[in-house]
Amino acid sequence: MLDAALKTQLKAYLEKVTHPIELVASLDDGAKSQELDALLRDIAGLSDKVTCSRADDDARRPSFAIRRAGTDIEVRFAGLPMGHEFTSLVLALLQVGGHPPKLSDEIVAQIRAIEGEFQFETYFSLSCQNCPDTVQALNAISVINPRIRHVSIDGALFQDEVEARQIMSVPTVLLNGEPFDQGRMTVEQILAKIDTGAAARAAEQIKAKDAFDVLVIGGGPAGAAAAVYAARKGIRTGVAAERFGGQVLDTMAIENFISVPYTEGPKLAAALEQHVREYDVDVMNLQRATALVPATEPGGLIEVRLAGADGEPGPSLKSRSVVLSTGARWRQMGVPGEDQYRNKGVAYCPHCDGPLFKGKRVAVIGGGNSGVEAAIDLAGIVAHVTLIEFDAKLRADEVLQRKLRSLPNVEVIVSAQTTEVLGDGQKVSGLSYKDRDSGDLNRLELEGVFVQIGLLPNTEWLKGTLELSPRGEIVIDERGQTSVPGVFAAGDATTVPYKQIVIAMGAGSTAALSAFDHLIRSSAPVESAATQALTEAAVA
Incomplete structure (x- = not known):
């Protein structure tokens, strides 16, 4: 064996x-x-x-x-x-x-x-x-x-x-x-x-923490890089994340990470966390930020409020600078039935859930690289795959399209707008879509719907606090600076083009170095060994 x-x-x-x-x-x-x-x-x-x-x-x-x-x-x-x-x-x-x-x-x-x-x-x-x-x-x-x-x-x-x-x-x-x-x-x-007492104990521990010099919100590639670069400066660094690794944890194969021919998301995420923990970084997992409160005066403390248990307000963390690296999540279709049948036939990870649909009929929503790759993978497991694309043509790389067209159990429908996920109250039974050329409504009988239509930045909690793009991305300059002094950002949640792991890591490093530069130039008084290290580093 x-x-x-x-x-x-x-x-x-x-x-x-x-x-x-x-x-x-x-x-x-x-x-x-x-x-x-x-x-x-x-x-x-x-x-x-x-x-x-x-x-x-x-x-x-x-x-x-x-x-x-x-x-x-x-x-x-x-x-x-x-x-x-x-x-x-x-x-x-x-x-x-x-x-x-x-x-x-x-x-x-x-x-x-x-x-x-x-x-x-x-x-x-x-x-x-x-x-x-x-x-x-x-x-x-x-x-x-x-x-x-x-x-x-x-x-x-x-x-x-x-x-x-x-x-x-x-x-x-x-x-x-x-x-x-x-x-x-x-x-x-x-x-x-x-x-039952774990959340309350964690909240009390957070309340007792001193202010950080750099507080990173998010534990994906951008957040991990920011934490490492900040900690190497000898300043008090913290990371608050819902789950360390972020979207990388949901990534199956990584083949374009420079110097590493192939790895998998969970393996890379574990390596990121291990690297961060080799430094004096306060890692706070299972923490979701709900509000950002800018400093009231130059050099003052920035507050990040966290979610509490059962929807109640949680504790707060304070820091002289903040790096936002909250990443992105799978974009939803936003049609009737999607939420009702989530994990009951509506899925977002073909690698994870595909084997449960062996011999069944499924649809893949999205004609980009992710959607076409999902259809190719599923075709080897399920009875039939219907790929539905809103645009008039697929957007995936041509090499992927050629592979897709070679598969006998795959049908591609373009210029189609999914209008509803259908079910029997317990699980998915089909979906309806509108032909965008003729306006006709059509129905597909199937057992699974895999949604692959891109990512949505995790920035809703920042609306009204700092500048966001029309797509909800955090607007940053070439240094990672946001519209709020002392607040920097990096990774898929920002306006940086090309949402790639290696780019997020570089952006996280840039944001941390910019935060360090901000601290050097701020007028806050020296109150701790950490801030003394800032002065020594600046002189060096």
Whole structure:
């Protein structure tokens, strides 16, 4: 099942196992069970601390438990955790085997203190780059606190179960049989939902923080670069982000990042956060900015207000300068039915959710590179793809269009305006569109709609505070300066042309250097070691 190179790597990892672990399988006579049996035997053969047995004690087959011998510590997988989930398998082996998860002592103590019984189920697909984070987070939590159980389920392998539970997006997490959440989740996000006092404790910690010299809002490529460049100046730097990595976390393949021929979004996002944390940067995750209050006098403090729990006002952060790098999100169609059937047939990530539509009919909305690439990927999974483009022609690169036209199960409709997503109350059943040439209304019968129509800047919270373009982008100059003194911006949320990762990183670096220059030239009195470092740097 595993090739020689992979076995060599896995054997080295398993040397970190300190407690004996058991791989307990539930199998049937199918081909996938045979593959799983071979995989588990391969793993057991690589370490004398790993044993393999068959119990057939789980109704889901093929499935298996990774159990710490003589304890109730275990995690379960239903299916073969290969593809993107192979890393989840390796981490589960190590953590059940006694190797500690990479979590702070504070987080570990919080997990151990949670009371009650929790049974989590996560549906994933092997092609989903978002799923491993959720799977790994819940696995780590369940290893630390055995009262919290977790099983990860390959939705493509258990189609009947997916249909019965109407799972139409991954990752989808159930808690005690009821919907818990959808989409990528970190340990901190999960704890915020099951530990009712977490949000209040985090708010109190934020209230107690001193003012920053540079406060970065957003943790994508632009924000990470800004934080690194600011921290290297020896000044007090903070980052407040809803999720570190931003839109990169939702990016499957990255092939134009200079010097790196190929990488994937989650891998790059993890590297960005690791790099930032190597410096003295206060990283505050799960924080959404809601308002920006400019300084009332030159050199004064700028205030950024954060969202609180349940829609209530949250705490505030203050800083002598601010770098806004809030990025962008998928643009919605804004038609009836889109919100109602989100994650019930309306999807935005073909790589993640495509396997759930195997053998079905889907539509892709958008004829740019993203839309055509999505149609090409989906054509290899689903029965039929209809690509709908508003313009009179596709806008994707010609090489992609040629590939698209070569596929037998793809239809392209141009000059078409999607008017409504249709459904039966539970899931998508079709969509309607208007022929922009004739004005005729048409209906397509299908089970899924993948929206790929570009990005929308995350700047609504800034309206009326600083200058925005007609598209809602933050207007900046060549130094990243906004219309508000001391406030700089970078990345996809700004008017910088060409929304690319490498461009965002350069813009973030520029914004941080500009913020540093602003601090040097400001008339604020020197009050801390950080501001003294500014003076010394200026002299140097």
